[in-house]
Amino acid sequence: MFILLGLSDEKELQLILFPVFLGIYLVTLIWNLGLIILITINSNLHTPMYFFLSSLSFIDICYSSSISPRMLSDLLRAEKIISFIACATQLFVAAWMGLAECCLLATMAYDRYVAIGSPLQYSAIMVPGRCWKLIAVAYGTGFLSSLVETVSCFHAYYCGPNIIQHFFCDIPQVISLSCSNPFMCQMIVFLVAISVGLGSLLFILLSYGFIAASILKISSVKGSAKAFNTCASHLATVTLFYGTALSVYMHPGSKHSMKHKVLSVFYLIFVPMLNPLIYSLRNKDIKETLKGVTNRLHIYLSMNNFWAAFIIILRKTEVRIVK
Template identity: 95%
Template structure:
């Protein structure tokens, strides 16, 4: 007989040690098709985001607040994708998609931390663009390195504390069964629906965090772009207006993509078990971290120039005899060691 939802909590004890994830699909043929697709997406996500971080790091022309924040966004997307994709990929090849209670809580904590930090970072980047366009003469004095680091610390700190409170409150609840999560990762609406205790406190905490961090960040972004629009309208030259708009276009696209898909996923809690919900979650969790660096790279002249410089330098280095001599010597030394 299934345990009643009205059962009293037994201290801090929970009888559920493992959860079962239903995954994206229960059709084996479809899972085998989806595996190489999502593996390719994950590899592209890793390469693009890591490559963008390295490119910004090694090119002195990109050592500005805007690219400093962009490299932080790429790092968040790396961690965000890595908290979901490896587990999802392994589940596509497994018959039993089990996950321990602790691993489930950890997955949600990391994903939620990165998601909330990204909201704060997108708001910070909007503020940076407002200062650059609204007060260009004071920009260097306002966006000093120390302030940039503090803004990044606030973004990560806010995400960490908010996620910690959500995770502790929700996974501290009493779980006595059932233990089947109708999703491909440990998302809190699906997990808390399995709780045998009253989920009201957890639901209220999640709601307050969503309002204060998620919608609060969105409000900062909207206000920043309101002031940016007013500043652009004051510019007399068409060229100046076009340049100011181009500096914001990539960020606007990233904000629209992130918030648009997130709101589509979480504004309809009643449909959290539907196929549509899973598809939107895939786009939000898997595709957005891959698309963010592409959005910023394809329209950005500075990044294109930096990439050309790195490509030319690498090609010049690989073309020299010294490189190939050192490479051949290394191979020979390796062969000698193997023989010995």
Template identity: 80%
Template structure:
């Protein structure tokens, strides 16, 4: 009973943010606002482009549009609160809002781990077994893999977030970070956090490192398949189909592992910088990585721009007006 009473004593956390210098915060505000808007525009634009272009209705781009949706949710769980805090002297967040923020971020982050593993498997089938690719990677199977990634992320987040936020919080409420992160939150607990820390560790091992193992295994088979290709041009083409995904994997895992493999440095400036990179910059860079190296996406974008230019060109508008007038004249004759 005492633990339950203590649990309700902390209703609000105070975030120290990136910096306590007002001038620096005012400089960072437009920078991170631009990055957040860019994240929304790039990822939403990629989703729409894949949706309206029939040439992109393949498993690879279905996974990519799902990754863009996850990145939008992932970034939106942090950026709006962080941006509003730049304008506040005291950066408060309620206990429930803190739990919700971390839950959504953990859900999207773990789902992204699983989705990157599914995308690695897709690339392995495309390169290692191209003749059976259409039969194996059916749209229904792809949707099941996407649903499985989201469900795994949801359950994994729920499993460790609920126990951690049911610890007793009876005293300190200052989080030395710009977001609610589980290592910093449970360090404020009055009760023994061992079980919670164990749950976080198990989730990181089974979902985070488990997904990384699947990715590495898939790329091991991909490398073996590429070595069997006698043509140098064919090998280069096979590698290019994986280059963007491999870059996204390295970017995501290198930054996130740097943060969570050394939780004791959670109060350091380096920890905050790395957190900014994988929370803010990774969702912004992912659509750029996939777009800049992908000829199909670049060609689809050019066709869309030309189509829009044609529709809104002066000649086309004038032709539409002339056509309408001719129809009206024929009606009134």
């Protein structure tokens, strides 16, 4: 049994934070689900880039849902007690989704490299079967890495301190409560972070190095701008995700500070909400699809209003005839 300290000890602040984070969570669900639905219903968006984007939205939903519901309920509780199994489950799902997102962002960078570096061979390289395999590798890598981390972390012996100085079960805070030697667990977490987290970031940087070289070879300014514009949203997502995550985990000495909690809130809560907005605002195809759906919905509602008004008129006429 563990006790979470949460975001704040002040009850008044907790009551203020609850509607704020509830709104953020609902917006995260609506925007990401909406993006998945838009990509699904429009056949023009059935391309590898949008396939990976819908997978990113699904990961963001799971990522946010592994933290937000528990955090919201704790904001209304005096004692934030979490069971051993619940803590392990939260840690596992959050780590799985976080590591899978690292791999998926690397996959999306590779997709953009193929699209810009080899546009004539893009359809032959990024076939549906290969796209599904890349997604499976991303989820599988995240699952196995998270499983290894969680098992090593909770295989340790816990006998005394049980206060987690955070609003969720994060690996560094849980390990610090262990009564046994945490060296092996720390080494496993470190190796996973280097191989999956840093490895995917280096792959992204390498891909964008090749992308930059390919863009420089494009003679027309318009063509270069169009090629860069296809990568701008992905670059923004990578910067937000890795920038905040590295700020948290590259400063282990400040893991109990308020700054650590604020940065954790940003990459766990805000980034999943911002990702669909970043892609939607900069993507012409998604905006046109959304506009088309909105217009059809408006027409449908207008037709319904027309028939409702027509029925009311008929009823009034019938009353007059009866009189």
